[in-house]
Amino acid sequence: MKVDIWFPFYVNDYIADTMALSNREHGMYLLLMIHCWKKGVIPKDIEKLKKITKTSEEDVSFLIGILEDFFEEHEDFYINNRLSAEKTKAENRSKRAQENGRLGGRPKEFTSIRGCTAIKKQLDKDWYEMVLFFDNKCLCCEEKLPEGAVPLMDHIIPKSLGGQLEITNIQPLCSGCNRDKSNKHTTDYRLKFIEDIPEKLKSKWFIAGKLEETYRLKLENQNKTSSHSHSHSHSESYKPPEKKHKYGEYNHVRLTDKQFKKLEEDYGSIHLKELIVKLDEGIEIHGYRYKNHNLTIRKWNPLNNEKPTIKSKELTGTQKEIEKYQSYIDSDVFPEDEKIKFRDKINELEGSE
Ligand SMILES: [Zn+2]
Incomplete structure (x- = not known):
């Protein structure tokens, strides 16, 4: 499913926010929103802006007014925060739909033991145990997802590097963090919370022996930082995420x-x-x-x-x-x-x- 073919339009908010606009300004605003939805940002280039909004030279001052009132200015572009947030949500929905499709089924409604409703994908219930344990949070940015949404299942070792879809190799991330991590590194963000994870879950979520190894590397790393020694060892590849x-x-x-x-x-x-x-x-x-x-x-x-x-x-x-x-x-x-x-x-x- 393509995410840019429709966007949510909050009718009452729009009417309230645009009371003072003329019909010409409404046109500019709508065309700018559509452009922003499709491209992510609005260029800071008056000629391009005139084309995008079909604005003539004498109306440029109105166009600038719209940009100032409804978009956030950055050094090289303008952006609309609400639209960006909606687009992230749409991408998240789309990715989830694809995953459900691959797993051959529609999601089923499911009520968690903590009372928040989430969508149950047909995957091992261990995954939901993990999502619930972390309270529907993204383990990278630590933002809690809004009610009704679930984090994405991130492959710690990416699929492209041979990572498997199993509980020892997945972690809950929001769509933004999932996109940022992509297949660039293999950070296991669950380790940030290792002290809080009960033994029963640890033995399920981590490959036996591997956790001890990680601990050892972490310890070595701490000792190294505190003593400021510059000795090189293989443990240098382990960088614990900052809490x-x-x-x-x-x-x-x-x-x-x-x-x-x-x-x-x-x-x-x-x-x-x-x-x-x-x-x-x-x-x-x-x-x-x-x-x-x-x-x-x-x-x-x-x-x-x-x-x-x-x-x-x-x-x-x-x-x-x-x-x-x-x-x-x-x-x-x-x-x-x-x-x-x-x-x-x-x-x-x-x-x-
Ligand atoms: Zn995140």
Whole structure:
């Protein structure tokens, strides 16, 4: 199923948001939304924009008004956050439908022991045990999926590298993280939570002997970091994923220690506390979902939808560059192999700071 042939149109929201528009502006707005749905972003190029929206020279100022009011401006493009979120949902649905199709059956309704309804795919009930154990969360970004949705079954060792569809090789990820991981690495995000997993489940989810090996490597790795020794060994290939900690009264905001420290440096601890409260409450009240809380805090003031607190000219050149590449990675426009290059760029820049 192609995901770009239709998109959800929230009639009442649209009417409420567009009260002040003329019929000409309605046309521009709708054509821009359609373009954004199909391409992921809207180019920041006035000639292209005129073509997309069939706008004449004398109406360009209206067009710019529409962009400013309804789309978020990035360095090289505009984006509509709500449409992007809907598109991710549509891709998720489509992927799930494909998987169900491959397994030869329609999904069956199923009510979990914790009361949240999820769609049961005809797979081993071990998978549902895992999804329930992790509370319907994506193990990578640690976002809980909305009620009625289930995480995707990610192959830890990708299928293309010979990974099997079995409980020792699958983990729940959201569609965004699943797409980012793709077949680029074999990170087992379940290991982030290894201390919380009871023995009974550990013996089911991990291949006997392999977990002990992983522990040993992890331990060696920790010792190595603490002693700052530069000796090389095969354990270097094991990099444990960084654990995110919960912040805010409702525990919605998740940041790694490194991210928190950097934010504290950039914003000061009092202001950072305020931003965390706002983001935390925004998620609690409106059910907003963000993949990257670190970036969300940096980008905008969550409740009022204000512009970033740090004006872009106050950012150092390096930070600006990092944000630019991050926005490329977060958008849908670039193919995966391009995104790898952007990620390398970010790593390079972060190293140089
Ligand atoms: Zn995720």
